[in-house]
Amino acid sequence: MSVTRHVSIIAVLWLVSSVLGIAFSLSIGMLPSPASHEAHVVDSAMTLLTVLAVPVFTLVVIMLGYSMLVFRQRGDVLEDGPSIAGNQRIELLWVGVTLALTIFLAGYGTYELLGLRTHAAQSEESLLVKVTGSQWLWEFYYPKQNIRTFAQLTVPLGRTVQFEVTSKDIVHSFWIPAFRMKIDAVPGLTTRTFSTPDRVGSFIDDPNFRVQCAELCGLAHSAMFGMVTVMDPKDFDAWAASQPTAQ
Amino acid sequence: MWMAFGPLVKGILQAAVGVVLGASFGDLLAGLTGRSGDREPAMALGYVFGLIGWLLGIGVWDSWAKEWFGLQVKHAEVSGWRRYFRFNMDHKVIGIQYVVTFITLFLLGGLASMLIRVELMSPGRTIMGPNEFNIVMSFHGIVMIAVAVATIMGGFANFVLPLLIGAEDVAFPRVNALSYWVVPPVAFTLVAAMLFGGYDSGWTAYPPLSVHNASGQLLFLLAFITFGLSSILGGLNFLTTVITLRAPGMTWGRLPIFVWSVFAAAIISLTATQFVAMALLTVVLDRVVGTAFYDSARGGNPLLYQHLFWFYSHPAVYIMALPGFGIALEVIAHFSRKPLFAYKWVVGGLLAIVGLSFIVWAHHLYTSGMSDQLHVPFMITTELISVPTGLIFLSALGTLWLAKVWLTTPMLFALGFVFNFLIGGITGIFLADVPTDIHLQDTYYVVAHFHYTIMGGEVFAIFAGIYYWFPKMTGRMFSEGLGKLHFWWMFLAYNATFLSMFYVGYQGMNRRVADYPANLGSGNLIVSIAAFVLAASFFFFVYNMVFSWIKGPKAADNPWQAHTLEWQTSSPPPLENFKHPPRVVGVPYNYGTPGAQHAIFEPMGTGATGGED
Numbered sequence: 018m019s020v021t022r023h024v025s026i027i028a029v030l031w032l033v034s035s036v037l038g039i040a041f042s043l044s045i046g047m048l049p050s051p052a053s054h055e056a057h058v059v060d061s062a063m064t065l066l067t068v069l070a071v072p073v074f075t076l077v078v079i080m081l082g083y084s085m086l087v088f089r090q091r092g093d094v095l096e097d098g099p100s101i102a103g104n105q106r107i108e109l110l111w112v113g114v115t116l117a118l119t120i121f122l123a124g125y126g127t128y129e130l131l132g133l134r135t136h137a138a139q140s141e142e143s144l145l146v147k148v149t150g151s152q153w154l155w156e157f158y159y160p161k162q163n164i165r166t167f168a169q170l171t172v173p174l175g176r177t178v179q180f181e182v183t184s185k186d187i188v189h190s191f192w193i194p195a196f197r198m199k200i201d202a203v204p205g206l207t208t209r210t211f212s213t214p215d216r217v218g219s220f221i222d223d224p225n226f227r228v229q230c231a232e233l234c235g236l237a238h239s240a241m242f243g244m245v246t247v248m249d250p251k252d253f254d255a256w257a258a259s260q261p262t263a264q
Numbered sequence: 265m266w267m268a269f270g271p272l273v274k275g276i277l278q279a280a281v282g283v284v285l286g287a288s289f290g291d292l293l294a295g296l297t298g299r300s301g302d303r304e305p306a307m308a309l310g311y312v313f314g315l316i317g318w319l320l321g322i323g324v325w326d327s328w329a330k331e332w333f334g335l336q337v338k339h340a341e342v343s344g345w346r347r348y349f350r351f352n353m354d355h356k357v358i359g360i361q362y363v364v365t366f367i368t369l370f371l372l373g374g375l376a377s378m379l380i381r382v383e384l385m386s387p388g389r390t391i392m393g394p395n396e397f398n399i400v401m402s403f404h405g406i407v408m409i410a411v412a413v414a415t416i417m418g419g420f421a422n423f424v425l426p427l428l429i430g431a432e433d434v435a436f437p438r439v440n441a442l443s444y445w446v447v448p449p450v451a452f453t454l455v456a457a458m459l460f461g462g463y464d465s466g467w468t469a470y471p472p473l474s475v476h477n478a479s480g481q482l483l484f485l486l487a488f489i490t491f492g493l494s495s496i497l498g499g500l501n502f503l504t505t506v507i508t509l510r511a512p513g514m515t516w517g518r519l520p521i522f523v524w525s526v527f528a529a530a531i532i533s534l535t536a537t538q539f540v541a542m543a544l545l546t547v548v549l550d551r552v553v554g555t556a557f558y559d560s561a562r563g564g565n566p567l568l569y570q571h572l573f574w575f576y577s578h579p580a581v582y583i584m585a586l587p588g589f590g591i592a593l594e595v596i597a598h599f600s601r602k603p604l605f606a607y608k609w610v611v612g613g614l615l616a617i618v619g620l621s622f623i624v625w626a627h628h629l630y631t632s633g634m635s636d637q638l639h640v641p642f643m644i645t646t647e648l649i650s651v652p653t654g655l656i657f658l659s660a661l662g663t664l665w666l667a668k669v670w671l672t673t674p675m676l677f678a679l680g681f682v683f684n685f686l687i688g689g690i691t692g693i694f695l696a697d698v699p700t701d702i703h704l705q706d707t708y709y710v711v712a713h714f715h716y717t718i719m720g721g722e723v724f725a726i727f728a729g730i731y732y733w734f735p736k737m738t739g740r741m742f743s744e745g746l747g748k749l750h751f752w753w754m755f756l757a758y759n760a761t762f763l764s765m766f767y768v769g770y771q772g773m774n775r776r777v778a779d780y781p782a783n784l785g786s787g788n789l790i791v792s793i794a795a796f797v798l799a800a801s802f803f804f805f806v807y808n809m810v811f812s813w814i815k816g817p818k819a820a821d822n823p824w825q826a827h828t829l830e831w832q833t834s835s836p837p838p839l840e841n842f843k844h845p846p847r848v849v850g851v852p853y854n855y856g857t858p859g860a861q862h863a864i865f866e867p868m869g870t871g872a873t874g875g876e877d
Contacts, residue, residue, distance in 0.1 A: 115650060199703065
């Protein structure tokens with residue numbers, strides 16, 4: 018078989034498998050359903066990376082599989098292949114393409130990250146929640162409302178929530194899967210993150226509405242979680258009014 | 265019989281004496297400084313004295329240290345299996361000591377992973393409580409990290425590298441033996457720490473948790489530091505060996521790619537390991553002496569540890585991966601019967617990875633609360649690593665192109681490496697990207713990703729190396745049928761296990777938990793079942809290796825008809841490696857060029873032409 022023939026077969030296989038692969042990866046929902054503005058941004062970044070990853074994956078796998086099957090030797094006498102030690106055009110092309118892909122990904126990632134921060138910074142009426150982790154409990158303090166809750170986080174729909182996170186003892190990590198956000202709780206340090214919930218819900222209907230400690234913190238690490246509730250702003254105000262004020 | 269284990273018995277007795285002396289000294293110091301009742305000073309000094317006692321007993325005194333005092337060193341003449349149980353300085357013996365020790369540890373760490381998967385089969389408590397889970401998980405982590413760091417760099421690099429460059433041994437044979445003999449106390453201590461409450465802070469041992477937990481953590485830290493010493497000595501030895509002991513004509517451009525990959529990894533071993541030792545030592549000091557590096561109430565900073573730790577531990581990933589690339593490309597070239605494609609680009613890529621590996625560590629800390637302005641630079645450097653890594657794939661695919669592929673067991677494992685490492689690399693992009701990493705960080709997605717790079721990548725390369733060099737190391741041939749069965753079983757079960765793990769990670773299963781919400785139950789059950797099937801594949805491996813080593817057919821000197829130097833001597837090679845020293849006259853991958861030679865062997869001093877190929 019001529020080299021052109023090998024190349025055309027591989028090109029067709031690559032094209033077909035890439036299209037099928039992309040269609041497949043878009044059709045299956047891998048992520049829990051999103052519940053914040055940031056979650057949608059993260060999910061679209063995830064989708065873009067997946068779409069780019071599929072052709073890279075299929076190209077290598079098809080060349081690998083093709084070589085294994087088509088270029089296999091089975092004879093009793095061991096034969097040598099052709100003495101090809103390199104090809105400058107292909108080498109430069111390969112480096113050029115991988116470099117271009119990398120630059121694009123880095124640029125895109127930067128753009129998304131700055132977009133997330135700008136969105137949060139522009140939000141005028143944000144709600145401040147001070148989060149404190151300790152072995153093995155999450156504590157939430159709402160300074161403006163002067164409310165303190167334990168293992169229960171209640172936030173309003175559509176308002177950016179600014180979280181100021183710290184820890185009383187060792188390193189924990191504050192994670193809400195449905196919001197796609199995560200920040201460590203470090204003793205002696207206040208770390209900050211934000212989230213803008215855009216779907217009403219609670220842990221009862223969706224287990225991803227939970228605060229989960231994501232940094233190994235000893236004995237009850239896996240049990241260190243809290244329930245998250247996202248309410249309409251009016252319900253939130255009513256809820257806040259019904260809570261006892263913190264001492 | 266007693267004579268065979270003499271050095272071992274002596275080492276154990278002297279270690280015991282050391283432990284008692286050190287512990288008494290520690291108790292004395294603790295008492296004098298008003299901290300009587302605190303056992304950790306005794307444990308720390310007991311460990312250090314015990315380690316010194318062990319090393320002196322096992323042979324450092326008899327075959328080395330006596331010299332420092334003007335005494336006559338003893339060189340016991342032993343042969344056969346007894347060589348492996350003493351302070352032997354032959355790089356081939358040390359290579360086999362390393363491979364056997366670390367494959368044993370690999371199986372032990374694998375056993376721990378089975379306990380983890382049984383516990384995680386269903387939500388709620390299955391077989392153990394959360395504390396036992398954390399300890400088993402930490403044990404699995406640190407043992408497998410040690411396996412990943414040392415099996416190739418200690419095992420294959422030791423056995424094969426001097427042969428590949430036409431040397432008689434490594435540059436510092438006694439340092440080499442020392443770097444192996446500190447390993448048994450490390451392994452022993454990691455197990456013995458269970459008697460002191462174990463260690464439950466993962467292999468990363470982040471403070472303040474690792475300052476406040478059970479005393480087993482102290483032994484973990486000391487063992488880890490000791491292991492780092494072994495790694496530094498190994499790195500030093502291989503760099504010196506490659507620089508100074510290449511055979512005549514073995515120019516840098518003619519080095520087999522495995523030698524380059526070990527050279528690159530050795531640069532990291534030698535220059536990065538001190539940082540983790542420093543990080544671990546500061547935790548030891550916080551525990552034992554009462555310093556406050558990581559106590560924020562007294563001016564310490566827990567985040568500092570994470571930077572120091574990953575400043576080593578990310579480059580360390582390449583101590584594991586680079587020699588894996590080297591084995592895979594080496595095997596692919598020889599079994600494609602073609603020159604290695606884009607050799608110079610690969611060498612450049614390996615060295616570029618060494619450089620870049622030092623400026624990407626903070627991608628482990630995107631969600632740690634470090635300064636926001638560090639996110640973008642570290643995202644860019646991390647993604648840049650895919651360019652030199654991409655060259656490994658270019659070389660593999662280019663070498664296979666139009667090749668005459670001989671699908672032996674080692675070749676299958678090398679191709680499996682390419683497939684698995686591809687998935688490991690691509691999924692790494694999702695973790696390099698800050699927005700996606702914020703969700704994926706600390707989930708099973710990360711667990712699946714690094715298992716793809718280390719187990720799917722490096723461990724497959726290790727198996728490629730074991731099957732490839734088995735005839736040379738043991739002088740016997742293994743069963744190809746069982747080898748292929750091992751490959752296909754392991755490859756399919758491996759992918760079933762870890763592909764499913766990506767899914768549970770996406771779904772919100774976080775790392776290092778003994779329990780999880782009920783909605784993750786079915787995904788975890790699939791992972792566990794696939795993991796049990798994966799574990800079963802190793803029975804074929806162990807059976808094949810043990811029986812082939814004892815009873816396998818005698819191997820030919822060059823069963824693969826490969827051109828590199830290790831195959832041009834007997835299997836196993838004589839003590840001095842080559843009957844006649846080689847003179848290198850060409851590249852090692854000159855397949856397809858009739859009459860091309862890599863080296864010629866001629867008796868010293870005769871000046872005769874010709875000789876064996």
